[in-house]
Amino acid sequence: xxxxxxxxxxxxxxxxxxxxxxxxxxxxxxxxxxxxxxxxxxxxxxxxxxxxxxxxxxxxxxxxxxxxxxxxxxxxxxxxxxxxxxxxxxxxxxxxxxxxxxxxxxxxxxxxxxxxxxxxxxxxxxxxx
Numbered sequence: 001x002x003x004x005x006x007x008x009x010x011x012x013x014x015x016x017x018x019x020x021x022x023x024x025x026x027x028x029x030x031x032x033x034x035x036x037x038x039x040x041x042x043x044x045x046x047x048x049x050x051x052x053x054x055x056x057x058x059x060x061x062x063x064x065x066x067x068x069x070x071x072x073x074x075x076x077x078x079x080x081x082x083x084x085x086x087x088x089x090x091x092x093x094x095x096x097x098x099x100x101x102x103x104x105x106x107x108x109x110x111x112x113x114x115x116x117x118x119x120x121x122x123x124x125x126x127x128x129x
Contacts, residue, residue: 053100
């Protein structure tokens with residue numbers, strides 16, 4: 001998939017968020033890179049040989065105080081290569097981009113990796129019993 005289309009999928013995923021969340025997202029840039037460098041993997045705590053699909057850089061929403069004005073934007077980086085390497089056509093890549101973006105937005109709101117994994121592993125209301 002070309003970069004422009006991948007970025008469009010990321011934009012669509014962001015736009016699909018419920019208004020209740022979107023209204024609290026400010027000063028956030030979404031970037032797409034080919035793959036994480038070793039430093040990014042290390043900062044994310046990815047295990048050696050592990051896969052990193054996205055990364056959040058910034059001050060989580062719940063840790064911001066009055067000092068937060070005039071700050072550069074927080075950044076979510078989506079790694080196109082590893083996301084595409086997981087396989088599937090455009091529909092599967094679209095689903096995965098949304099999943100990774102939602103995970104990183106969880107970090108934006110201050111959720112820990114453990115909290116996000118618990119949320120992601122719990123059955124959703126849309127899942128059949």
